[in-house]
Amino acid sequence: KNEVEQSPQNLTAQEGEFITINCSYSVGISALHWLQQHPGGGIVSLFMLSSGKKKHGRLIATINIQEKHSSLHITASHPRDSAVYICAVRNYGGSQGNLIFGKGTKLSVKP
Amino acid sequence: EPEVTQTPSHQVTQMGQEVILRCVPISNHLYFYWYRQILGQKVEFLVSFYNNEISEKSEIFDDQFSVERPDGSNFTLKIRSTKLEDSAMYFCASSPGLFYEQYFGPGTRLTVT
Numbered sequence: 129k130n131e132v133e134q135s136p137q138n139l140t141a142q143e144g145e146f147i148t149i150n151c152s153y154s155v156g157i158s159a160l161h162w163l164q165q166h167p168g169g170g171i172v173s174l175f176m177l178s179s180g181k182k183k184h185g186r187l188i189a190t191i192n193i194q195e196k197h198s199s200l201h202i203t204a205s206h207p208r209d210s211a212v213y214i215c216a217v218r219n220y221g222g223s224q225g226n227l228i229f230g231k232g233t234k235l236s237v238k239p
Numbered sequence: 240e241p242e243v244t245q246t247p248s249h250q251v252t253q254m255g256q257e258v259i260l261r262c263v264p265i266s267n268h269l270y271f272y273w274y275r276q277i278l279g280q281k282v283e284f285l286v287s288f289y290n291n292e293i294s295e296k297s298e299i300f301d302d303q304f305s306v307e308r309p310d311g312s313n314f315t316l317k318i319r320s321t322k323l324e325d326s327a328m329y330f331c332a333s334s335p336g337l338f339y340e341q342y343f344g345p346g347t348r349l350t351v352t
Contacts, residue, residue: 158338159338163343168345169328169345169346169348170343170345171282171330171343171346172343173340173341173342173343176339176340214281214282216282226297227282227284228284229281229283229284231281
């Protein structure tokens, strides 16, 4: 069974700061997802990656398959980035796409 | 932009009652999922559905749960006899293929009293 660990659990930043959220997992995967959960509860998919790096606006996600580790970076953070960021993995082989979730990192960006 | 929708947004029910949570996945998607999140806990997989049948289910998805795609658009989760511990946010998701991003609905908050 894959264990997904995220750090930190909580993160407070000042507007404009560069933010890094980390995710590690215990068993080889076929894909890793970064998700954003808004205060109201809704979940939005940010990235799905299986290797390398992806960038979308101020968000960058990287993954190191050998080290079983991924990072989500936010450049020039803004109060509207305040949310819970969740890492989720899909195991390699067998699973029909179901995801195993981390506990999330609660980010608060202060103006 | 197409989106997954869920109804109702909040459902309150008494213990032992049956509830049906409804989802309308994105129209050309082929894979459908139900997840739940108990307050303060992580999101957990319940069941995946493809080609009109369950393709995988978790230990949580016991005989009290069932899923159905009654027509070409709706995807439902039924809980036959609700328990207090079924209180959670239930998310539906869909994806166009097995190795694609999943798109989540806004969730249904189920409160069992």
